[in-house]
Amino acid sequence: MTSTVVVGGFFGDEGKGKIISYLAIKDNPKVIVRGGAGPNAGHTIKDGDKVYKVRMLPSGFLNKDAKVMIGPGVVINPEVLQKEIDDFGVSGRAFIDKHCGVIEETHLARDSKGELKEKIGSTGSGTGPANADRAMRVLNLAKDFDSLSSIIVDVPAEVIYSKDKYENLLVEGTQGSFLSLWHGTYPFVTSKDVTASGICADIGLGPTKVDEVIVVFKSYVTRVGTGPLDKELSLEEAEKKGWSEFGTVTGRQRRAADFDFDLARRAIMLNGATQISITKLDVLFTDCAGKTSYNELSDDAKAFIKNIEDELNTPVTIIGTGPTVNDVIDRRS
Ligand code: IMP
Ligand code: MG
Numbered sequence: 001m002t003s004t005v006v007v008g009g010f011f012g013d014e015g016k017g018k019i020i021s022y023l024a025i026k027d028n029p030k031v032i033v034r035g036g037a038g039p040n041a042g043h044t045i046k047d048g049d050k051v052y053k054v055r056m057l058p059s060g061f062l063n064k065d066a067k068v069m070i071g072p073g074v075v076i077n078p079e080v081l082q083k084e085i086d087d088f089g090v091s092g093r094a095f096i097d098k099h100c101g102v103i104e105e106t107h108l109a110r111d112s113k114g115e116l117k118e119k120i121g122s123t124g125s126g127t128g129p130a131n132a133d134r135a136m137r138v139l140n141l142a143k144d145f146d147s148l149s150s151i152i153v154d155v156p157a158e159v160i161y162s163k164d165k166y167e168n169l170l171v172e173g174t175q176g177s178f179l180s181l182w183h184g185t186y187p188f189v190t191s192k193d194v195t196a197s198g199i200c201a202d203i204g205l206g207p208t209k210v211d212e213v214i215v216v217f218k219s220y221v222t223r224v225g226t227g228p229l230d231k232e233l234s235l236e237e238a239e240k241k242g243w244s245e246f247g248t249v250t251g252r253q254r255r256a257a258d259f260d261f262d263l264a265r266r267a268i269m270l271n272g273a274t275q276i277s278i279t280k281l282d283v284l285f286t287d288c289a290g291k292t293s294y295n296e297l298s299d300d301a302k303a304f305i306k307n308i309e310d311e312l313n314t315p316v317t318i319i320g321t322g323p324t325v326n327d328v329i330d331r332r333s
Contacts, residue, residue: 003210003212004027005196007176007215010176011175013176013218018046021059034069035074035194035201035202038077039075040125045062046323047325056084064093069094071155072155072156072203076142096155098152103125107130120188124250125249172199182195218279224252230263277319277320278318279320281301281305287301
């Protein structure tokens with residue numbers, strides 16, 4: 001049985017949510033746990049004709065047999081979390097750690113104006129100011145709120161118990177490697193390290209307990225907010241290619257560029273990737289839409305995948321071919 005950490009390889013919005021929901025169902029982990037910064041993350045998940053947009057809950061909640069948890073390193077917005085628990089029917093199996101930081105009005109106010117909003121293009125979710133307050137040791141934690149007591153568990157203990165009982169464990173990252181406070185395009189980054197090591201620290205999973213690290217790349221690169229984006233396309237060019245996307249949290253139009261091998265190589269290094277997932281292959285190669293077996297892919301699409309494996313010296317195991325959870329080619333043995 002395997003512990004798998006899934007992280008983004010570019011600037012977030014690689015399609016991790018969809019890959020994670022697929023793994024949540026396919027590998028049937030009993031515990032799915034989320035690290036990362038906070039409700040600045042947005043994942044869109046399509047199940048049949050249902051569309052879920054999550055910012056707080058782990059994206060693996062579609063597996064109704066799994067407990068979904070948020071690690072102590074994450075800051076939560078209790079209102080956003082409660083709404084998602086209610087809207088998506090996850091009550092009774094969604095948990096947080098007593099050390100999760102709590103976003104309050106002051107953090108939302110500080111994130112909605114000034115440098116963070118204007119210079120960095122922050123999501124305005126209060127995540128950065130809350131993490132700043134945590135560094136100053138003045139942030140309130142989940143244990144300080146009676147209203148949260150019914151959903152508090154010891155997340156690191158639950159995680160390791162689940163792993164040691166030889167159950168599959170799924171660990172979700174948020175954002176992407178180059179939004180990392182340590183390794184990204186500082187200062188145009190988020191307020192935490194969001195590479196695999198940082199995500200594991202967020203949930204209290206020690207490095208020797210990790211079996212697989214899947215780095216998710218989209219078939220092209222997108223970025224919301226400010227900061228460098230090499231070989232950025234004009235909005236018209238992006239639209240022509242069908243790469244024009246809008247952010248889940250902010251609704252802002254995402255900037256776009258071709259798949260970037262230099263960034264990808266560095267992401268493989270920073271995360272210690274054992275596998276690669278490529279998403280939105282159907283956007284590059286429309287004839288691949290909805291395919292579920294590698295053999296069905298066109299020669300051009302196969303060449304694209306093969307080139308990534310050769311350049312990055314890492315196997316491409318999971319390929320997204322459409323928006324719904326089952327539009328996936330799974331090449332893991
Ligand atoms: P903050 O994390 O809200 O402080 O925003 C800092 C930068 O990270 C901005 O450029 C945001 O657009 C970006 N960012 C934060 N979270 C995400 C995410 O989940 N996907 C994409 N970009 C993000
Ligand atoms: Mg997103």
